[in-house]
Amino acid sequence: MKAILALEDGRCFEGISFGATGTTTGEICFNTSMSGYQEVITDPSYRGQIVAMTYPQIGNYGINPEDAESNGPHIRAFVIGELCEVPSNWRSNQTLSAYLAEHGILGIEDIDTRALTKHLRTLGALRACVTTELDAEAAVAAAQAAPPMAGSDFxxxxxxxxxxxxxxxxxxxxxxxxxxxxxxxxxxxxxxxxxxxxxxxxxxxxxxxxxxxxxxxxxxxxxxxxxxxxxxxxxxxxxxxxxxxxxxxxxxxxxxxxxxxxxxxxxxxxxxxxxxxxxxxxxxxxxxxxxxxxxxxxxxxxxxxxxxxxxxxxxxxxxxxxxxxxxxxxxxxxxxxxxxxxxxxxxxxxxxxxxxxxxxxxxxxxxxxxxxxxxxxxxx
Structure with missing residues (x-):
């Protein structure tokens, strides 16, 4: 299914959805870690945020309960370049897509995360919307209507x-x-x-x-x-x-x-x-x-x-x-x-x-x- 990542400044990225479907908003940020995506997803410090991973392929070792940093995911949505749908690790008991779907978290892949990261480094943190329901114009409006991170108590x-x-x-x-x-x-x-x-x-x-x-x-x-x-x-x-x-x-x-x-x-x-x-x-x-x-x-x-x-x-x-x-x-x-x-x-x-x-x-x-x-x- 097609999905859209829209930023409050009007820039949009088209991708493919995984995990849950729907619409969500939050401040978008990027993480440069080469591994540890499950720890990132379950870190409560990311509450209220959409997270983009700069490492190109995510999901290659799946999900296992021992690596969770809390009782569940806290991110609003997950933005990646390429999703690995067939994880290879003896500790894995679930795919990343199935895990996000289970917890109602939207994922979007096939995004140029390098371009996105350079954009955020230039303009600074922005509010964003990830959606499988809205068109680009409505998604930008949703991002602009999202509450800012400054002043928030999560x-x-x-x-x-x-x-x-x-x-x-x-x-x-x-x-x-x-x-x-x-x-x-x-x-x-x-x-x-x-x-x-x-x-x-x-x-x-x-x-x-x-x-x-x-x-x-x-x-x-x-x-x-x-x-x-x-x-x-x-x-x-x-x-x-x-x-x-x-x-x-x-x-x-x-x-x-x-x-x-x-x-x-x-x-x-x-x-x-x-x-x-x-x-x-x-x-x-x-x-x-x-x-x-x-x-x-x-x-x-x-x-x-x-x-x-x-x-x-x-x-x-x-x-x-x-x-x-x-x-x-x-x-x-x-x-x-x-x-x-x-x-x-x-x-x-x-x-x-x-x-x-x-x-x-x-x-x-x-x-x-x-x-x-x-x-x-x-x-x-």
Missing amino acids: VKEVSTPTSYRWEAESREWVLPNASTGATGPYAELPPVRHRIVAYDFGLKHNILRRLRQTGFDVEVVSSSTTAEEVMAMNPDGIFLSNGPGDPAALDYIYLELRKLIGQKPIFGICLGNQLLAHAFGGSTFKLKFGHRGGNQPVKDLRSGKISITSQNHGFAVDAATLPDDVEVTHINLNDGTVEGMRHKIHPVFSVQYHPEAAPGPNDASYFFEEFAALIDQSKQ
Whole structure:
């Protein structure tokens, strides 16, 4: 079936539909990852967005439940160059098209994703419509009528309604290796070292897995949980997750976080980094087209070390608005934007990217150990 991708500026792309049929709108963005499309589709940080993958063929290893980053897909639609209809992987139990159809998500293939990406890099993020029902003119009008991402609060849609303790499978999958003593297929989990509370603003499962692999016992709480409720749990530390939407619209969250600074060690990732900036008294701004993919270079200003990182965000911290007692620790080498910061007095730090990857490189996985070390130091 023919499908149309229409942008708010009037540009249209014709393609072929897969997955579900119908009409949907949202901000369109592009992801440069070469693999990990299932993790992208199920990442709650993409709530309200249409995602285009720059890698040419998608779907070649199918879908399996173990690689999902949440309980289902969060994207509005999926835009690709070529769909592989016959996946080849022993872990696959479903095709990408069948998975999207099951969850009512529209897909469109046979799109010139290179042209689309260059267009978005030139003009910036745009609202878009994917449809199998409307003509081009009506699709453009639908895109223009879609609400903007700035000012949006999608955290309310993705956060857990009730708190829970993370007890799902968290062992790391490893290959047997005689030289290291690994017997496979899983590495045993370490004993629990610290009890923490994790705010769920759109929490990815692999973050929870990595926290448990580092020795954390994790109690996950809703985004609306107050500082008083968190302190009543008396955790060893507090974790702030990734999530979707505009951080400036989340004053009901960052005003509570402000009360927690100096009370317990805090570690934030992605949206958690941006919310900390607001809690410190700083501000954020919308990037032209965002950072999304597994190849973002980041420099640690303290050591000079460069890491290749996995990222997914459309907003960034304005360094000029941060108070004097907050230090920028990491920057993006492509555009110089803030990628990490720490408080000079209190045990609080954060990064804008994803140290848990999924998908992406593992250069930054050491931050989970840094969080554990910060808690140890704080206890002493």
